[in-house]
Amino acid sequence: MMATAWFGILGPMDVRVDGRPVALHGPRQERTLAALLLDADRVVTVDQLVDVVWEEPPASARRQIQDLVTRLRRTLVDAGAPADLITTRRAGYLLRPGERGLDARAFESAAALARRTARQDPAGAVAGYREALSLWRGAFLAGISGRTFEAAARIWQERRIAAVEECLALELSLGRHHEVTAEALELVEQHPFRESLVELLMRALHGAGRLADALDVYRLLRKRLADELGLDPGPGLRGLHDTLLRSQAEPAVASVRAAGPVxxxxxxxxxxxxxxxxxxxxxxxxxxxxxxxxxxxxxxxxxxxxxxxxxxxxxxxxxxxxxxxxxxxxxxxxxxxxxxxxxxxxxxxxxxxxxxxxxxxxxxxxxxxxxxxxxxxxxxxxxxxxxxxxxxxxxxxxxxxxxxxxxxxxxxxxxxxxxxxxxxxxxxxxxDLLSDTEARDLLARRLGGERVAADPGATAEIIERCARLPLALAVIAARAATHPDFPLAAIAGELPAVHDNLDAFHAGGPGTQVRCVFSWSHQALSAEAARVFRLLGLHPGPDLGVPSAAALAGLPVERARPLMAELCRAHLLTQPSPGRYTFHDLLRAHAVELTQAFTPEAERRAAEHRLLEHYLRTAHAAALLLNPHRHPVLPAPSGAEAAGERPRDRETALAWFTAESAVLVAAIAQAADHGFDSHAWQLAWAVADFLDRRGMRHEHLAVHTTALAAARRAGDLRGMACAHGHLGRAGAAADRLEEARSHFELALDLHQRLGDLLGQAGACDGLGHVCHRLGRHEEAASWYERAAELHQEHSQRGGRR
Structure with a gap:
């Protein structure tokens, strides 16, 4: 029986006869054979061989080609290959490997067959593609360099990637999203600008329930294209991105429009x-x-x-x-x-x-x-x-x-x-600033036309000294309105003269003349109201309620309420909704200036501490009403510690969190910035369930990132464990699963060091959830079993930590 020769170029050069490897003699012989295989079944001229064997051919190149081919033929024949495998033609040489003698030819045949059967038998076509792709052993003709071979490698690499994409697309149609995701991730790493691969990866991630990751892949490609090439993704990929966004939106859109809220x-x-x-x-x-x-x-x-x-x-x-x-x-x-x-x-x-x-x-x-x-x-x-x-x-x-x-x-x-x-x-x-006429009309609307018309000189002086700024005019109008018997000349006479212009406004500063107007308004307040106004500059959030203002000032709520009303009458505060107060950012800036100028640092720090205690105690109580199964991080309040409001039930706790959530997020950051590290992580613990319940994932991540840093500074293992656990929850909710897994592992380690069985059980539950989401079901079951054991052990110890 005649021996069979086989050649492999889908990887490093490989030559076999009847399955036995054949050793070639030197790089020139390799390059000669490679050139003949690239044009298998076609005549390769001597000149073509000269070009691929040498970059700068010697004078004897043609004679040396003849010698190379003769030695190559002898090497193959000595190994048992047919004598007519390489034949001489008038212009050059011809190599005929046969239908099954060249891996590249077998790859093309298998891929073409899979392509033809894809519609009728997608599973069989996938098997065909996988068989074709298994013929690849590495980079095309790896180790053989030169322009001809590098150009050929690009062509064959494209054929390989095209086959991979066709195969993965079929696998997606068969619902194999997880398998495709793993392979597509690796391919996109190798070919980051190939949009067809990125599209397959996005479809796989979406099918696997990882829409956020699919959108992240698009964001990364868009950034890379913009940064490195100055381009945008193509229309196909943009269309897929829009489709994925719509797919996420459709259920919510349908339910919202059915309810019809306005x-x-x-x-x-x-x-x-x-x-x-x-x-x-x-x-x-x-x-x-x-x-x-x-x-x-x-x-x-x-x-x-x-x-x-x-x-x-x-x-x-x-x-x-x-x-x-x-x-x-x-x-x-x-x-x-x-x-x-x-x-x-x-x-x-x-x-x-x-x-x-x-x-x-x-x-x-x-x-x-x-x-x-x-x-x-x-x-x-x-x-x-x-x-x-x-x-x-x-x-x-x-x-x-x-x-x-x-x-x-x-x-x-x-x-x-x-x-x-x-x-x-x-x-x-x-x-721009109001015109004189507009400023006069504003005062007339607030104070009455007769009063303004009765003293045009004083009116003009007020307008000039308020620099025609609406906010300053409103403050002065409030002052005049609360004293209807005061002549406008007296009001004008109390105002400082204007020395500066409004250039400072364009740099974001409050402006000297406006500061003077505000200062005068501040001086007209009662002593207690003025103190409250100054301390409000320490409040971190966009608005606040009377109990918070009372805590900041160290006053009973009953005493703080009329003081807040006094500030509203002076237009230094506004009440955008019942029970909530805020002020213009210029007035806030003025309050900050005043408290820094007139309130000693020790008093400022004491006020901040009272405010944080108020929020922490209230948030802690509200958190336990929302979820009674949580283990408290604070002892039961008593005496001076009994600060804060006491929500009556779950509904009032939820309403309090809803009103204060933006303030609490800001208070956590301020507590960490100002050295109240325990308050920072404990407030983050208290607000965690509400943020999670409301789907406020970004805020959840932000506050617990701050909390973790604060607990580390304080050396508080409990705080670090809690922060890692909540970062794990937030990461899982945001589909950042590997990051969530790492946080749960760190939380578990810290809770073990603390001997906290419930904390360990919570971390194990989190690890089980993440592993389940990652498709690691056996590992997930193991973590869930461990969590159940820890809960049982906790119960057997009588619920003690």
């Missing part, structure tokens, strides 16, 4: 609003011309200095036109220039909007892109007004923009928002 989030209109006729007319015109481009979203950007009345204008105009938006009005204060230095994140703002639109917590996706997709799906086809107040920059605004026409967005900011104007086509509207 959001009405606008704050109350400003009493006594006057003037700004030109600006209001421009906004009206913008609304009237929106139909000229029915496919575009209309955005108005109201910009100007602090205190110039941007919010008042936006809210007043929004109330004027709200009947034009029958599907509702959304409003959020983005706190872009808040004195705390912590602007609201797009995630926090989005969560408030989704709440207002009626989206249940378990329907809110983890990734901001998915939340934006849900939000835009909810607003599609609706006529809604969206007011984004006090934005820091365009990046804070973009995720909150609706994606379809019919809605109108009104943004206010101290920043000029050039990016929003350039990229999104926002219409700029710069708000």
């Amino acid at each position: 959001a009405a989030m606008l704050p109350p209109d400003v009493y006594g609003f006057t003037g700004r006729d030109r600006e209001l007319a421009r906004l009206d015109a913008l609304l009237a011309t929106a139909a000229e481009q029915p496919t575009a979203l209309v955005i108005a950007a109201v910009t100007g200095a602090p205190g110039v009345g941007k919010t008042a204008l936006a809210v007043h105009w929004a109330h004027r036109v709200r009947d034009r938006f029958p599907d509702g009005q959304l409003y959020v204060n983005l706190r872009g220039f808040d004195q705390s230095g912590r602007p609201m994140t797009p995630v926090e703002a989005m969560r408030a909007f989704l709440d207002a639109l009626g989206v249940a917590a378990d329907r809110v996706p983890a990734a901001i892109e998915a939340q934006t997709g849900l939000y835009r799906s909810l607003l599609a086809g609706r006529r809604m007004l969206v007011v984004l107040d006090n934005a820091r920059d365009a990046e804070q605004v973009r995720p909150l923009l609706p994606g379809a026409p019919g809605c109108l967005v009104l943004v206010t900011s101290r920043d000029q928002l050039p990016g929003l104007i350039a990229a999104e086509g926002a219409h700029p509207l710069r708000l």
Whole structure:
């Protein structure tokens, strides 16, 4: 029986006769054979062989090629190959390996057969593709260099990847999402810019229930393309990304639209609003011309200095036109220039909007892109007004923009928002100081036309010394209104003269002349109210209730309530909703200045401690009402420790957390920044269940990251264990499973060191949940069994830790 020769080029060169390896003699012989195999069954000329064997051929190259081929033929024949395997032709040489003698030919045949049978027998086609791909042993002709071989390697590598993609696509159609995910992840690492592979990976992740990871893969590719090539993903991949966002949004959209909630989030209109006729007319015109481009979203950007009345204008105009938006009005204060230095994140703002639109917590996706997709799906086809107040920059605004026409967005900011104007086509509207006439009308509206007309000189002096700034005029009008018998000349005479201009406003500072107006208003308060106002500058959150103000000032609630009312009458505070108080960021800045100037550091620190104790004790009690099975981290309060409010039941606890959640998140950061590390991690523990229940995953991660750092600084093993456990929960909820696993392992180790059986059981439960999500079901069962054992051991010890 004639011996059979076999050649392998799908990897390092491999030559066999009847299965026995044949050793070639030197790199030139290898390159000669490789060139003949690349053109198997076709004549390869002597000149072609010369080009691949030498980069700079010698004069005797043609004769040496003849010698190389002769020796190659003898090597193969001596190994038992047929003598006519390589034959001489007039122009060169011909190698005929046969149908089964070359791995590359076998690969092509198997892949072509799989391709033909894919529609009728997808499972059989997958097996065929896998058989074809198994012929690859490494890089094409690995170890043999040269332009010809490198070009051939690129072609064959493309054929291999195409076969892999066709195979993986078939496996996805058979529901093998987990298997495809593992292989596609490795391939994308090797070929990060190949969009067809990225698409397969995204589809696999989505099919495996890992939508957040699929969106992360898209984000990474988009960033790589932009950073390294200055490109965007292609239309196919963008379309898949949009489809995945819609798939996430559809169930929530359907349930919300079935319920039909109408959001009405606008704050109350400003009493006594006057003037700004030109600006209001421009906004009206913008609304009237929106139909000229029915496919575009209309955005108005109201910009100007602090205190110039941007919010008042936006809210007043929004109330004027709200009947034009029958599907509702959304409003959020983005706190872009808040004195705390912590602007609201797009995630926090989005969560408030989704709440207002009626989206249940378990329907809110983890990734901001998915939340934006849900939000835009909810607003599609609706006529809604969206007011984004006090934005820091365009990046804070973009995720909150609706994606379809019919809605109108009104943004206010101290920043000029050039990016929003350039990229999104926002219409700029710069708000300047009031004119003298407008300022006089404002005072007349607040104080009465007769009183203002009776003393035009004093009125002009008040306007001049308030620098025509609406906020300063409102403060002075409040002072005059509370003393109707005071002549305006007396009010004007008490005001300091203006020496500076408003340039400081454009740098974000409060402005000297406005500071003087505020200072005068502060001096007109009762001593107790003035002290409360100063201490309010220490409060971390966007708003607060009377009990919190009482704790900050160290006063009974009954005494604090009339003081807060006094501050409201002086227009130093506003009450946007019953029981909640806030103030303009310039007034907050002034309160901070005053407390730093007039309140000793020891008193400031004591006030902060009282406030944190108030929030911690209340949050701790509310947390145990929401989940009575949690083991307390604080001892039962008694005596001086009995600070804070006492929610009556689960409903009042939930309502308290809802009102205070943004404040608590800010208080945790402030506690950590100011050295109250125990308060930081314990507050994070207390708010954890509420954040988890409301789907506030980003806040959950943020507060426990802060808590972990604080507990580490304090050397508190219990705090570290709690923080790791909650970071594990938050990571699992956000589909960051490997990260969650690591946190649960660290929590388990710390709880073991503490001898805390319940803590160990919770960590084991978390590890079981993560392993189950990762498809490691046997490992998950083992962790669940361990958790059950620990619970039983805890019970046998009588519930002691």
